[in-house]
Amino acid sequence: MSGAGERQDRAAWMFLAPALALIGVFFVLPVIAGFLLSFTDFDIYSIGDPRVARLIGAANYRDVLTDAEFWNALRNTLVYVLLGAPLAVLASFGAALLVNAPRLRARGVFRVVFFTPVVTTLVAVAIVWRYLYHPRYGLFDWTLAHFGLPAVDWLGDPHWAMPAIIVLAVWKNFGYNMLIFVAALQAIPAELNEAAELDGAGAWQRFRYVTVPALRPAMLFVTVMTVLANFQLFAEPYVMTQGGPLHSTVSLVMLMYEQGFRWWRMGRAAAIAFLLFVLMLAATRIQLRLQRERAR
Amino acid sequence: MISRRRTSAAAVRLGYALALIAALLPLLSCVRDQPVRLRFWAMGREGEVVAEMVRDFERENPGIEVEVQQIPWSAAHEKLLTAYVGRSTPDVSQLGNTWIAEFTALHALEPLDHWIAASKDVRDSAFFRGIWDTNVIGSVTRGVPWYVDTRVLFYRRDLLQRAGVKEMPVTWSAWRSAMESVRRMLGPGHYAIFLPTNEWPQPMILGLQSGADLLSDGGTRGDFESPRFRRAFDFYLSLFRDQLAPPFSNNQVANMYQEFARGTFTMVITGPWNIGEFRRRLPPELAASWTTAALPGPDGPGVSMAGGSSLVVFRSSRHRDAAWRLVEFLSRPEQQLRFYRLSGDLPARVECWRDTALTRDPEAQAFGEQLQRTVSWPKVPEFEEIAIRLQDQVERAVRGVTPPDSALAALDRDVDRILEKRRWMRAHGLVSEHEEAP
Numbered sequence: 178m179s180g181a182g183e184r185q186d187r188a189a190w191m192f193l194a195p196a197l198a199l200i201g202v203f204f205v206l207p208v209i210a211g212f213l214l215s216f217t218d219f220d221i222y223s224i225g226d227p228r229v230a231r232l233i234g235a236a237n238y239r240d241v242l243t244d245a246e247f248w249n250a251l252r253n254t255l256v257y258v259l260l261g262a263p264l265a266v267l268a269s270f271g272a273a274l275l276v277n278a279p280r281l282r283a284r285g286v287f288r289v290v291f292f293t294p295v296v297t298t299l300v301a302v303a304i305v306w307r308y309l310y311h312p313r314y315g316l317f318d319w320t321l322a323h324f325g326l327p328a329v330d331w332l333g334d335p336h337w338a339m340p341a342i343i344v345l346a347v348w349k350n351f352g353y354n355m356l357i358f359v360a361a362l363q364a365i366p367a368e369l370n371e372a373a374e375l376d377g378a379g380a381w382q383r384f385r386y387v388t389v390p391a392l393r394p395a396m397l398f399v400t401v402m403t404v405l406a407n408f409q410l411f412a413e414p415y416v417m418t419q420g421g422p423l424h425s426t427v428s429l430v431m432l433m434y435e436q437g438f439r440w441w442r443m444g445r446a447a448a449i450a451f452l453l454f455v456l457m458l459a460a461t462r463i464q465l466r467l468q469r470e471r472a473r
Numbered sequence: 474m475i476s477r478r479r480t481s482a483a484a485v486r487l488g489y490a491l492a493l494i495a496a497l498l499p500l501l502s503c504v505r506d507q508p509v510r511l512r513f514w515a516m517g518r519e520g521e522v523v524a525e526m527v528r529d530f531e532r533e534n535p536g537i538e539v540e541v542q543q544i545p546w547s548a549a550h551e552k553l554l555t556a557y558v559g560r561s562t563p564d565v566s567q568l569g570n571t572w573i574a575e576f577t578a579l580h581a582l583e584p585l586d587h588w589i590a591a592s593k594d595v596r597d598s599a600f601f602r603g604i605w606d607t608n609v610i611g612s613v614t615r616g617v618p619w620y621v622d623t624r625v626l627f628y629r630r631d632l633l634q635r636a637g638v639k640e641m642p643v644t645w646s647a648w649r650s651a652m653e654s655v656r657r658m659l660g661p662g663h664y665a666i667f668l669p670t671n672e673w674p675q676p677m678i679l680g681l682q683s684g685a686d687l688l689s690d691g692g693t694r695g696d697f698e699s700p701r702f703r704r705a706f707d708f709y710l711s712l713f714r715d716q717l718a719p720p721f722s723n724n725q726v727a728n729m730y731q732e733f734a735r736g737t738f739t740m741v742i743t744g745p746w747n748i749g750e751f752r753r754r755l756p757p758e759l760a761a762s763w764t765t766a767a768l769p770g771p772d773g774p775g776v777s778m779a780g781g782s783s784l785v786v787f788r789s790s791r792h793r794d795a796a797w798r799l800v801e802f803l804s805r806p807e808q809q810l811r812f813y814r815l816s817g818d819l820p821a822r823v824e825c826w827r828d829t830a831l832t833r834d835p836e837a838q839a840f841g842e843q844l845q846r847t848v849s850w851p852k853v854p855e856f857e858e859i860a861i862r863l864q865d866q867v868e869r870a871v872r873g874v875t876p877p878d879s880a881l882a883a884l885d886r887d888v889d890r891i892l893e894k895r896r897w898m899r900a901h902g903l904v905s906e907h908e909e910a911p
Contacts, residue, residue: 218894220894221575221578221579221854222578222854222894222898222903224554224557224558224579225578225579225580225581226580226903229894229898229903231897240890312725330725333722333725421671421722422671422722423868423872424865438551439858440855440858441554
């Protein structure tokens with residue numbers, strides 16, 4: 178018996194080996210190298226002569242944690258996560274309910290229209306949105322002016338730049354999660370709703386007690402993925418504001434990119450990467466725990 | 474039988490022929506000498522126009538072929554560094570002159586002094602001194618200036634005259650009173666000068682003008698709290714305090730040319746590329762109303778930054794002599810002028826400025842004058858990062874978030890932190906004589 182089990186084990190390992198090898202070479206090794214790198218001061222001088230790289234212990238972590246830039250980037254990122262993620266989930270959820278409404282005609286057209294921003298290049302989108310946000314010629318300020326409200330310099334005002342980025346990102350990305358919600362909605366057996374209706378449940382009660390519980394797994398998945406993606410905010414501010422005005426849109430990943438590829442402080446950049454990793458791990462665990470408690 | 478003997482005879486003949494070819498092959502390749510192929514990296518518009526110029530070089534040097542590879546400016550720095558790490562640097566490259574210190578620290582650039590000493594086309598005295606100096610790290614020359622970039626004043630002559638200022642002043646105090654007159658004459662909503670709060674060259678140039686070294690201890694510590702820099706900083710901040718300059722960043726002024734045409738501001742400090750832009754973008758009726766002037770200084774004509782691009786030879790190149798010949802060719806006066814005509818980039822050789830192409834251009838003249846007075850930024854690899862830190866603190870001081878004293882103290886603290894590695898390397902003798910900033 179044990180011989181057969183062993184043989185099975187060996188077969189399983191062999192089937193797994195190619196995937197494990199790839200993960201090892203392209204994921205595990207670089208992560209270990211990055212972790213080691215975060216304890217050195219590998220910089221532009223070290224690229225020229227690796228001997229001048231020093232082992233500096235936790236100094237990178239200490240420097241990052243005492244740098245006002247880091248806390249500023251962390252604050253910006255948290256604002257983006259805490260405001261942007263719920264908004265994004267709500268927007269995709271709402272859009273899914275809308276395009277799934279039985280009375281809606283041309284459903285396919287709406288789904289395509291809502292999904293188009295997801296597959297459009299961000300750089301092209303950014304050009305259009307920069308016009309929308311333009312203080313003098315932009316659509317938003319033109320609308321404000323119609324209501325007699327003063328113009329807002331969306332991308333030039335430190336208070337408004339992050340909200341402006343959030344709106345852009347929500348618009349750009351809600352279509353993807355919308356599809357996941359639509360799939361989950363369609364997976365709800367029609368009998369459930371019919372039974373609820375027979376028992377005298379109104380539209381709201383059916384939504385509250387049939388649709389929402391059935392969507393819980395999809396909701397968990399979408400929320401976790403959205404929060405993880407939001408922690409990695411980079412492209413939107415990079416193309417829209419380059420982190421400005423007054424660093425109000427510098428995110429953690431952007432700070433890491435600057436340290437790594439602009440100033441070539443690889444050690445420091447690696448330290449930021451690991452801090453971000455710990456942060457994201459913690460955020461995900463908290464979400465999973467909350468979800469479990471709610472399920473109980 | 475017969476047929477078999479024939480075939481064997483044919484086989485023997487074929488064998489002889491093959492042996493002969495094999496014997497001659499190395500000889501053949503000696504006769505038909507493989508041409509040297511140079512890889513030349515040039516950025517943006519420069520890359521487009523120089524592709525045409527190198528054809529003449531190839532005609533002059535039959536054994537050398539030049540392959541111009543265009544690199545977009547936005548990716549140039551990263552690509553050069555990646556190429557260095559991947560050991561695939563080009564033979565020759567255009568290099569922004571603020572990057573020379575960095576690539577010297579990487580030991581990536583060939584010293585050029587031995588060639589320059591033997592050259593009849595390239596002499597340091599033929600170039601603007603401040604510009605040439607940006608290429609000398611320690612005592613070793615690592616690049617030859619290709620074109621120059623500096624900052625001068627662009628201003629509305631008509632508005633200045635209406636305000637009773639006949640000529641652009643040359644001292645800070647006279648400049649300031651000219652600005653006050655303009656502002657009084659134009660009234661609210663108008664400013665005398667536009668100094669974008671998100672640009673560092675303007676405050677940094679004022680620092681150079683007051684004689685600040687910016688860094689001390691051989692480029693290992695910040696020196697922004699020195700009285701000299703403090704004087705420049707106070708002057709700069711006072712222009713905002715007295716509302717001679719608006720506290721706007723570049724992003725807040727949607728169209729600088731439009732605002733200049735409207736008279737929202739009368740002066741702006743900017744670079745040579747804007748000569749063409751001003752001509753194109755300002756309404757035609759204003760064509761005669763604006764001009765350029767060299768920068769005023771604290772007590773007389775002021776200095777400006779020594780910017781621009783140089784040509785460098787990479788140490789890893791296998792054709793360094795041929796590469797130098799290309800650098801030499803592009804540095805000749807007639808090629809410099811041709812390059813100016815093709816690209817609009819200002820020539821780095823003094824004699825070119827006596828050519829009618831430049832003497833007939835009134836707006837270029839101010840640049841010619843300013844180029845006599847330029848000073849290099851500190852030649853350390855970390856300079857750009859330091860400049861960005863300066864910009865942050867300047868913006869905070871302009872917006873009143875931080876008082877000037879604490880802004881400069883914070884800046885020196887930041888800069889000291891950035892330069893820690895340099896101090897350590899110097900203490901351990903790892904920055905060699907040749908690389909060290911004076």
